[in-house]
Amino acid sequence: MSRLQRALGWALALCCSAGLTCARADSGLLTDLESSHIKIATGFTGQHVFVFGSTPRSGDIVIRVTSPDESVALSRKARVGPFWLKRGKLLVEHVPGLDYLLSNRALNEIADRSVLERHGLTFHSTLAAAQIVGEPADGYQDWQAALERLKRKQGLFRKLEGSVRIDAGQLFSANFPLPATLPIGRYQLDIYSFRNGTLKAHRTSTLQVDEVGIERWLSHVALRHSVAFGVLFTLLALALGLTLSVLLRRGRGRRL
Amino acid sequence: MEIFLPIAHMDVNLLLVLAFGVSIGGLSALTGVGGGFLLTPLLMISGVPPLIAVGTTPALIAGSAAAGSYSHWRLGNMDLRLGLALLAGSWSTAVGAIYATRILAQGGHFDTIVVFTYITILGTVGSITFAESIRAVFHRTATAGAPAATVPKAGPLGWLPGQMEFEVARRRMSVLLPLLLGAFIGVLNALGMGGGFVAVPAMIYLLRVPTRVAIGTSLLLMLATSAVVSTMQASINHSLDPILALTLIFGSALGAQWGARMSSILPGERLRLLLALILLAVAIKFLFDLLATPAELYSLTGVGT
Numbered sequence: 003m004s005r006l007q008r009a010l011g012w013a014l015a016l017c018c019s020a021g022l023t024c025a026r027a028d029s030g031l032l033t034d035l036e037s038s039h040i041k042i043a044t045g046f047t048g049q050h051v052f053v054f055g056s057t058p059r060s061g062d063i064v065i066r067v068t069s070p071d072e073s074v075a076l077s078r079k080a081r082v083g084p085f086w087l088k089r090g091k092l093l094v095e096h097v098p099g100l101d102y103l104l105s106n107r108a109l110n111e112i113a114d115r116s117v118l119e120r121h122g123l124t125f126h127s128t129l130a131a132a133q134i135v136g137e138p139a140d141g142y143q144d145w146q147a148a149l150e151r152l153k154r155k156q157g158l159f160r161k162l163e164g165s166v167r168i169d170a171g172q173l174f175s176a177n178f179p180l181p182a183t184l185p186i187g188r189y190q191l192d193i194y195s196f197r198n199g200t201l202k203a204h205r206t207s208t209l210q211v212d213e214v215g216i217e218r219w220l221s222h223v224a225l226r227h228s229v230a231f232g233v234l235f236t237l238l239a240l241a242l243g244l245t246l247s248v249l250l251r252r253g254r255g256r257r258l
Numbered sequence: 259m260e261i262f263l264p265i266a267h268m269d270v271n272l273l274l275v276l277a278f279g280v281s282i283g284g285l286s287a288l289t290g291v292g293g294g295f296l297l298t299p300l301l302m303i304s305g306v307p308p309l310i311a312v313g314t315t316p317a318l319i320a321g322s323a324a325a326g327s328y329s330h331w332r333l334g335n336m337d338l339r340l341g342l343a344l345l346a347g348s349w350s351t352a353v354g355a356i357y358a359t360r361i362l363a364q365g366g367h368f369d370t371i372v373v374f375t376y377i378t379i380l381g382t383v384g385s386i387t388f389a390e391s392i393r394a395v396f397h398r399t400a401t402a403g404a405p406a407a408t409v410p411k412a413g414p415l416g417w418l419p420g421q422m423e424f425e426v427a428r429r430r431m432s433v434l435l436p437l438l439l440g441a442f443i444g445v446l447n448a449l450g451m452g453g454g455f456v457a458v459p460a461m462i463y464l465l466r467v468p469t470r471v472a473i474g475t476s477l478l479l480m481l482a483t484s485a486v487v488s489t490m491q492a493s494i495n496h497s498l499d500p501i502l503a504l505t506l507i508f509g510s511a512l513g514a515q516w517g518a519r520m521s522s523i524l525p526g527e528r529l530r531l532l533l534a535l536i537l538l539a540v541a542i543k544f545l546f547d548l549l550a551t552p553a554e555l556y557s558l559t560g561v562g563t
Binding site for chain 1: 260262264265267268269317318320321322323324325328365366367369370481485488489490491492493494496498500501503504507508511512514515548549550551552554555556557558559
């Protein structure tokens with residue numbers, strides 16, 4: 003597989019230098035995705051995404067993968083008498099559903115923290131861009147750290163240092179896994195090329211993640227036509243309960 | 259083997275969900291209790307959000323009650339007038355409870371209320387069943403069934419207004435009694451608990467309805483209440499997951515057949531003892547989760563339906 007990937011990378015580099023259709027930035031940073039569409043169907047358990055490209059001169063590569071911004075709600079437990087209960091709720095807007103940082107080596111070796119922050123290459127800067135609705139309630143002061151912790155636990159915020167491999171100084175590739183619970187929508191892939199701690203080039207491409215087949219149809223019908231869905235599905239449940247019991251009973255009768 | 263639930267937006271193990279369905283179906287065939295009140299907490303323990311667990315269980319209850327109602331209707335075990343009085347009560351509170359669910363979920367209080375309700379109900383039902391089955395196992399005295407069919411006459415609450423004749427049940431009582439019982443069942447049903455486990459004993463011991471009529475009428479009540487609750491949970495709270503519901507319905511239909519076959523082999527009172535222990539274990543687990551200091555104070559919840 004990795005040989006195929008490397009071959010793809012070389013093919014891309016070749017076709018690009020030959021001036022064929024290929025994403026080309028002025029800086030000479032070139033990238034492409036093996037597949038720009040992820041389809042979630044029944045039995046989807048996550049998928050690997052392969053990104054590759056070339057950079058004119060050797061340096062470091064950082065890739066940030068983000069899914070569209072979402073609103074999330076945080077709940078915090080507090081002690082009420084002997085019980086630990088959820089107290090209140092904090093609504094946070096403009097949080098990417100998924101935020102992956104891929105690099106060829108440790109991010110803090112590639113550039114200073116301030117440089118990384120400026121380009122949104124830390125979770126801290128991602129969460130600094132998030133906005134809370136209203137004032138945080140009592141005890142919610144550390145919501146940013148909590149949100150980062152929870153997102154990391156769900157595998158939706160990840161730092162994959164060392165996941166970008168650089169061949170022959172100029173060809174890079176990364177193969178990273180996306181979880182089964184990935185948010186849907188148009189993902190943005192930002193590819194940054196750093197040299198000696200400064201940003202030299204930046205390119206963007208997109209990745210479309212959709213539910214397809216029965217999954218898409220079901221969630222579409224259930225959410226958009228919820229009344230019809232409720233009535234019809236309940237009738238189906240009734241009919242199925244009745245039919246199955248009659249059929250299985252008959253089957254049992256034959257067997258006995 | 260993982261399957262993706264489109265409304266819950268999560269992966270679950272298909273075999274685990276099927277096993278839940280089979281156990282619930284088998285249990286209801288063996289012990290006569292519906293099992294919704296056990297299914298919802300089991301789903302919650304395996305990671306399904308409380309809102310989805312509570313919203314999906316009624317579809318299963320409706321499906322299995324449809325199967326049971328049909329045979330009881332053919333046997334003439336349904337008191338339609340009593341059923342309608344119960345339904346008038348259950349429908350009104352269920353509709354109210356579903357709208358309350360929406361408001362509570364938006365405020366972030368729904369999970370807490372669900373957990374406390376389940377601890378109370380599972381703890382109570384578990385303890386009563388435990389005591390009763392221990393008596394049955396060790397003393398082997400036949401538990402007194404329903405009081406023998408009595409002549410239609412006013413009960414101790416004969417002074418209540420709205421006295422009415424219930425022919426199949428062979429009882430005369432105030433229509434307020436089934437209305438109130440129905441109202442309580444409606445709330446339980448909207449919380450994903452079905453309510454047959456309360457309706458049947460309440461009809462037998464409080465309303466003094468003959469056992470077979472209590473069971474038949476309770477099935478009608480479960481069928482019609484769960485059907486309305488299931489429809490409303492899907493349309494108002496978007497909390498019915500079709501893949502989860504279908505898997506459970508298939509599992510429970512299989513389980514019900516196996517259960518019916520096993521019921522002649524397995525002793526009923528020991529099964530009830532097992533059921534009581536499961537109920538108490540689930541209640542204790544929920545209580546422990548409330549009392550133990552959580553490792554993580556924060557959690558991500560739905561933004562609101």
